[in-house]
Amino acid sequence: MAHVIVTGGAGFIGSHLCARLCADGHRVTCFDNLDDFYDPAIKQDNLQQLHQHPSAAGQLTFYQGDIRDLDTLQQLFQAEPIDAIIHLAARAGVRPSIEQTLLYGDINVQGTLNLLECCRQYHVQQFVFGSSSSVYGARRQGPFAETDDVSMPVSPYAATKRAGELFCHTYAHLYAMRIACLRFFTVYGPGQRPDLAIHKFARLMSQGEALPVYGDGSSQRDYTYVDDIVDGIVRAWSWLQQGPTDQGICEIFNLGGSHPVQLRDLIHLLESALGHQANLDWQPMQPGDVPITCADVKKSQTVLGFDPQIDIETGLQHFAAWFLPRVSSVSTP
Template sequence: MTVLITGGAGFIGSHLAENLVAEGYRVICIDDFNDYYDPRIKWENIAGLQARPEFRLVKGDITNKETLEELFSAWNIDQVVHLAARAGVRPSLRQPALYEKVNVGGTINLLEQCVRHQVKKFIFGSSSSVYGEQDKIPFSEEDRIERPISPYAATKRAAELICYTYHHLYQLPVICLRFFTVYGPRQRPEMAIHKFTSLIYQRQPIPLYGDGSSSRDYTFISDIVSGLRAAMDRNFGYEIINLGNSSPIQLKELVRLIEEALGLKARIDFQPPQSGDVTRTYADISKAQKLLGYHPEVPIEEGVALFVDWFKRNRPCPAAHHVA
């Protein structure tokens, strides 16, 4: 089977690609290696895959229709796992048009190709950010979500809706997976666990927005890959499914776990809450358990220790921290 992974040189994409190649799948990776963070990190992510005959890299942009037409015409693609996106809540406040172009327009371009070339399944990497500020917890796929609080969240929700439209019009099987704060080895450098670990390690202050009581449902990368693989192996018409750990932790407790794993004390620089950031995330994973047999296995304490161990062995270049 041939699988196209968009954003395949990124954090989640490269882990999925490694998993698939190890099992003998042919994997086509498309990535534009943009400067959201140091592109060298992405090249390092796929360094171990480049020599594998099952792996092919296309350096290209999903907003370029000609590039996608050439790609889909050259390969008989069975499934698309669409992970490419402009990521991050705060940068989306500064560049909303770019987020719409990539996250919505790029998704439409891919869906068009899937219909034209009779792709068997489309899996879309969505985000817990679509839930916005919810009073009801945990967050369920059945919740009404009509008030996203950042352009990033709005574009992810818009992409889910356009995915449904293409399923309805063309019977394209689609699964939208709402990821809840994924972390682990090779996590993007601007994300909290990686950023805090790096700054504490360098004996620099860490910026903490709010009073530290906000909470996130952190999900280890191996659990996300397990959920993705289960989605690839099962057949549905159109489904939206949460992939989380269903065990949120407060920011101040997360910092304590990182301190413990590093054996260092954090210097905290308290900052006002940031626009676009939600107070909490908390995944109801009962649907994932029922439909995908999904059962996260890595608790946050173990996951943070695994990440810190990786970080110590693979410290990134200082340029990786230019995105706040």
């Protein structure tokens, strides 16, 4: 049984991952600052559900803290031995990063560097970093491979994620750390953050409000179901454990579904899953947005055994089954 720290563990992906790790028999410390980027009550609800998980008793601990606070992190690392860090905490979102670039740099770059430095100081070798498909920039054709040039990010958020990858490479090279950088492609599913497109669209459709659609609806995203992402994270960590402990390594892996969906088609599928008609409000393309994301997952399949199971139609049905009862409970007097 390993002891794993999951940063951002009360968030969307993090809470799903903590539940999976507990179910696999590991001790998990869920580290999160419960910030107000979106309603903190959502993370509190995630934590409540985590503590009620059948496998969580005696295995799950919540630690509230900020990855920018090096003193707090050092106290955490000093408290007891840690086998691995799975670092998902970040200030998310492409468009907000344009308005708050300094904040994004502070959290996503300095926070990641703080964690790597603590791993160096306290001899934690295994580190999984949650990166993003946004590092690929404004490409117009897919699929995107890990060997592609990522030197031209088009948003501060993307730049911070690429910076995190570079620091991971440096620490692996200098301090024999074993690191996997995972580029997530548009994660969705039950519990999705309210600011992300599928959840935002579902909320607006259920309220009879207009959906802001940026561009002509032809932009494409490689939507990836959250359980498939969690499986990829667990597989990447397992892969890190298999190598020699005296050799550093830093590898990048795409985690995506490899089947991009046009925005207009996503809206039609969501209408069908929810049983609501969408009222579209067409808007110009936004700065920082990219025309397409599409993961080449051959490396992840070969090295990690990554094999996404949930297609977009099935995934949206799962999302709707989670979302619709919540809308009903809110609207009921």
